[in-house]
Amino acid sequence: MSVYLPESMQKLYAKRREEALQLTRRGFIKLTSVAGGGFVLALSLGPTAEKALAQTKTAADSSLNPYVQIRADGRIVLFAKNPEVGQGVKTSLPLIVAEELDADWSQVDVRQSVISAELYGLQLAGGSTSIPMNFDTLRRAGATARAMLVAAAAQTWSVPAAELRTDKGVVRHDKSRRSATYGELAAVAATLPVPAAESVKLKPKSAYRLLGKRVTGVDNEKIVRGEPLFGIDQRVPGMLFATFTKAPAIGGRAVSANLDHVRTMPGVKNAFIVGEIGSPTLFDLSGAPAVLSGVAIVANTTWSAMQAKKALQVQWDESTASHDSWTAAVTEAKRLATQAPQQVLGEAGNVDAAFGESKPVEALYTYHYVSHADLEPQNCTAWFKGDSVEIWAPTQTPQAAVDAIAALVGLPKEKVLLHQLRGGGGFGRRLANDSVCEAVLVSKQAGGIPVKVQWMREDDMGFDYYRAGGFHSLKAAVDKSGKLAAWQNHFITFTMDGKAPVSSGNIDKAEFPASVLANQRMAQSLIPSKIPTGPWRAPGSNVIAFCVQSFLNECSVAAKRDYPDFLVDLMGSPRTLPPDPFGGVFHTGRAVAVIKTAAQRSGWGRKLPAGRALGLAFHFSHQGHFAEVADVSVDANRKVTVHKVWVVADIGPIVNLSSAENQCQGSVVDAISTAMGLKITFENGRVEQTNFHQYPIVRIDKAPEIDVHFLDTDYAPTGCGEPAFPPVAPAIANAIFAATGQRPRTLPFSVEGYSI
């Protein structure tokens, strides 16, 4: 597999693949592996898949394959298989099919597909994997359907298929000046055999009409009209509204509550305690059900449930809950940084000898926990019907949700029907299905009625799988020629089991620059913690890039070298480095190209007024090579203004240019918020931030001008939702240093007195 997936997602991917292979062995479907890690479902569908497919069509429509349906009225329906949470895949994935189908995009209607591993393989919004995992599969789906439409015309007109061409939804025979629309040909095409994969030709990049252009999002009209679209907008006849209240200390359990009083409050229909299920503080994608204990209040409106929530008095058992303290963790990390690391992850050459030859550069970098803060608070509508369950969920992992619910209520997976709804932001938060499990339990305990469980903002911020905080104690040596001679990272992170880092709080032993150095040591120490953590946009990278690119900049200053030159020099000759544990392939030549282009586009080296400077950073993650430059000024009170950010990326060919640019622009703004002011702290196991007044996501007045440039390369296309994020914070930090001689070494910078 050559797609970037965190370990937890790799397990899920392997599970889906195994399930699909089992189906193949049973003869239901043919499965063909393709380059890039996806798989094509051939079109001899088995009865289960046929049934799933049947949910998507009416009698008059012709389904050519799970992605393409041509309706009797000539409209073309393309199915978007993966969850949409703002990353643009509901537009970009069907666009790939449309390109090879040679469809007229204005005749295309996009629909969210059903959840079916048999039809679609892994359905997931995570790891920036939608494009790399599906690009080839979707091109083949489009091209195969096109070939069948051409074959239908050839049969109808009794002419050789080779004499036919397609043109925006029409098959043409130029010799006889005949033409037919796809709609006219679909019924015949659907009766024809599916052509062998080898016989189906894909377009060369030069022939693309749609890919690489700017295409507006397929849901945009519904969004601007305010039509129901998101999880929170779901209504089911007879549905009630519920809140769910958890223990202030994460992991506490409800023992008793003033339920009798709460039940008498206006609009309240029911109130009850829900017990803990599974290991809810442990982020897990395996499909195991997990729910934190709490109190559900079911009412006629969300507001009634909210009012009753305020009157709720609960006796909590916090004996096994978190008692963690961030301030204590910082003290412990500073102590550990002075000690020998608990574990050496990797080592090469002779680090200590290299340190002995010159005065080493040393620094301790710190980053706080952060919350995902999706603007649509977690919610799910569920209806436990006794012998089946129906769910409407804005989840990033619908298949894992189905697994979890089946296990939770003891029903076969076929009895769990999940409707995939648009999510108002994801950023990794909706990879976890805790709110889905909660809603199903509440519906069940309420007596099998449809219920929407709505988290309040305070619940969302207080009960997250946070981006883990952590510390990097870094030491490096620069030799007389100004090159980096040795590198040591004592990484201090948190652990739940005492053995391994918490979810997404780990580092690869070969993380750059260890991967390009002869003398290096990667070591770690662990601090016990019960605070739940999980993937947060560009997991690992979102903090590692800050520490590594800031510290490398410190090394370049010690070496009296210009940072882009120092970085380019460090990359060495153009080559691919050994794949990382996630399958990422770092290419030093691609890195150099984006660094040089970013320097060139930003006018690197030009003179700027006092207190204003450019800073550059590079990071490779999610298969994407990104270099970014920030133009920053800092006043005497450490007030920072980010004037402009340049993003230069190599992610191979671009699918939807508008969406890719939007992801980069959004990543820059997100990273400015996170770098400047966002932090989650906790004392006695209680998260201290409750709402946006304590979690200052930046507003429009702080958004800089953003220049996005993609290198035109022919590498396999890769994702764009995450890799633009990591270089932003170090680019700003390096600019702050260049402007002032002072360097922030803590995320967020507000902790060191900076503001924006």
Add this chain to the structure above:
Amino acid sequence: MLNLTINGKTHAIGDDVDPKTPLLWVLRDTLNMTGTKYGCGVGQCSACTVHLNGVPIQSCQVPAESAVGQQITTIEGLAAPGATLTAVQQAWIEEDVPQCGYCQAGQIMRATALLARFPKPTDAQIDTEMAANLCRCGTYVRIRKAIHTAAAKVAKTGGAS
């Protein structure tokens, strides 16, 4: 019993609804007009922005009873279902502003009010007014651009936004 005038139509709100219920929840849960969004409940994010007599307000902070007798406009009221979109809505599609799209109803409502006050706003005017609305996805660069695009559309047609 409360009578609320929303998008030009009067809605009778039954006695089972507490008159102090924020307008947001009456819209969403009682009237099933879900275009107006819940984001924070404390007047911080403005995802719940609607117009009260043309002025943008945070509907999570306004008790329903205080909106009686006033003209309430929600995102659903900018253009009737199937009818031509306003210049602001069109500009939002042309500039492909949304990522997740969750905040955009509130952004569009505030941008519409902004253009009514400043038909040709400067970036500074846009930033001052629109800073009330949070976009977690960070689409601000496009919001700015779309407001200018909408202003140009209105200027060209000479009509209202």
